[in-house]
Amino acid sequence: MELSGAEILVQFLKDEGVEYVFGYPGGSVLHIYDELYKQDEIKHILVRHEQAAAHAADGYARTSGKPGVVLVTSGPGVTNAVTGIATAYMDSIPLVVITGQVPTAVIGSDAFQEVDTVGITRPCSKHNFLVKDVRDLAVTLKKAFHLATTGRPGPVVVDVPKDVTDPNVKIPYSYPETISIRSYNPKVKGNARQIRRAVQLMLSAKRPIVYSGGGVILSGASESLTELARMLEIPVTSTLMGLGGYPATDRQFLGMLGMHGTYEANMAMHECDVLIAIGARFDDRVTGKIEQFCPEARIIHIDIDPASISKTVKVDVPIVGDVDTVLTDMLQLLRSSESRLDPEELKRWWELIDRWRATNCLAYDRESELIKPQMVIEKLWELTAGEAFVTTDVGQHQMWAAQFYKFDKPNRFVTSGGLGTMGFGLPAAMGVKFANPDADVACVTGEGSIQMCIQELSTCFQYMLPLKIVNLNNRYLGMVRQWQEFFYGSRYSHSYMEALPDFVKLAESYGHVGMRIEKPGDIEGALREALALKDRLVFLDFITDQTENVYPMIAAGKAHHEMQMSPKSVLI
């Protein structure tokens, strides 16, 4: 079969089983777009800004189990997409980003819409390629999909100069079934000796805790983790990225840990004697002051990325491997062994944890006449029976979503954890909806964040995506305001949002339904109404209490036991 570069690219995507491409056309990808026009197998989703293409592909990848595919043009197409690529990189999300490039003959001449794509994306992608010869195109694309989806996943960029997709240059094509990259062999199976050591250490623990991260979700290890934790009756806490990896409504779940983690999770971290870190990377928002991190703990760390192990915190039993594979091996050892943790010690540990729990650290004023943002999330959780897919932007609303929407299943919470990208929520929700057309998809956002990719309301109308946008509108950049209140003498420097649009009219002008909710008593009714509108996007503009803060809070540079508590929590 003789095909042109553009035909090869499109045919390859079909052969690879790609269903959706999120993109935006431009000069250097016109040959490719012409091929897309001639077929209907691959559905191209036209976004309104390239950043959104990457976020949408990201949301799709997180909730479909397949890599997200992005197609953008050279120059500004690429630079706009960089935020989305970096977001996916920080959260280890598999994307293949195909970028147009100026023709090879003019690369380096500052041609129109030329940027050094490989140079710009090098530090924020897992790997990248510049395809200089059409004969390398199919193999390079195969390598890109392989790299993106194996090992620690991540975005891979393939830069394709315009002449490489020239419709007049045809070469033989066959789908490369397999490829080998001699320098890339991620370790899947954990070292058997280390696994035995880890199991022994777990069994000897008096105050154990599992600290579970995004790796559990990415590896599909929720079931193994749940079985392990229940078998040994070990409490589980999770990072922001790991939420849903262990059922949040289970008694053994202590909630999220870290800067806005629960009192019980952070205290248990501080007091534990054996820490079992699973697919987590000891991020600064989790560890707090590193010198006082889990001062009495011996640490087991399972991660597929050797560079994540002992990066910030020295661990005692490192295990490099795929989380689910390692946990499966551990379970096998445990099933064939009679020994368990000392039940007396474990009982004492749970009693202590229950005392911490009694602080009711997530309490807030339920009698307020103003809408409390926490209540909105709680109601959303109730009304969707915990089954919705929830995307967020970044800030206070993100933390409240993490604290108050109790995720019992993995891959339901879609948030920019590592990079903290405002503008992520709406386009990510679009990708989630394409992957899960029958599910409820809510984007929890704030009036600051939503305006960073608000143009995607137009995309949502074009493809009739019935998302529910839950805008917690406090007329402030809430998290910035909170830090300014706590640490900058309440000098609210540029954290206010004056001259906001009328979001109801805005939603309507994009062809959607808009609602403004100003009283706590109206929360439930509005959410019910919105969820019942199965085929319409509903923009719910909740006017919330401006002064509400996220609690508990560990200030930057403080340790886990130095939490600032909500005035509503019970002091012990």
Place this chain on the structure above:
Amino acid sequence: MRHIISILIENEAGALSRVAGLFSARGYNIESLSVAPTEDPSLSRMTLVTRGSEEIVEQITKQLNKLVDVVKLQDLTEGAHIEREMMLIKVRVDANGSREEVKRLSDIFRGNVIDVGPTSYVVELTGDGGKLDAFIEALGDIPILETVRCGSMGISRGEKSLRL
């Protein structure tokens, strides 16, 4: 502590900048770097000298290994190894005995005079960094016109080799 890391890396455009970019992005220091293709033209061998605590150097080797283009690496400092630098140094010479002095010094340091001009000599010298420094010191008052040094190259002693 000073570490000398040998890297086999795909001989591809941009591979060097991946390594250099990693060091600048993560704030590691590169004391010297030398790179050239090996007997297998698809591979380059890189010798990189860096300084850092054990934890930092462990991170450096892990991060380097994580680069897709890095095929294999070895921290030469962990075993017996040989290290060499090469220097080309141009000095001003005159009839007042400095010609003889430079030739003599070059012999003592087992260097070669590889260019002789009416008023200048170029000396080629290999050795570890300390030896090259010592040569410069020994030149004393003889004016140096140019110094070119390559980064350190290293290889382990005995059978142990960094190869595919």
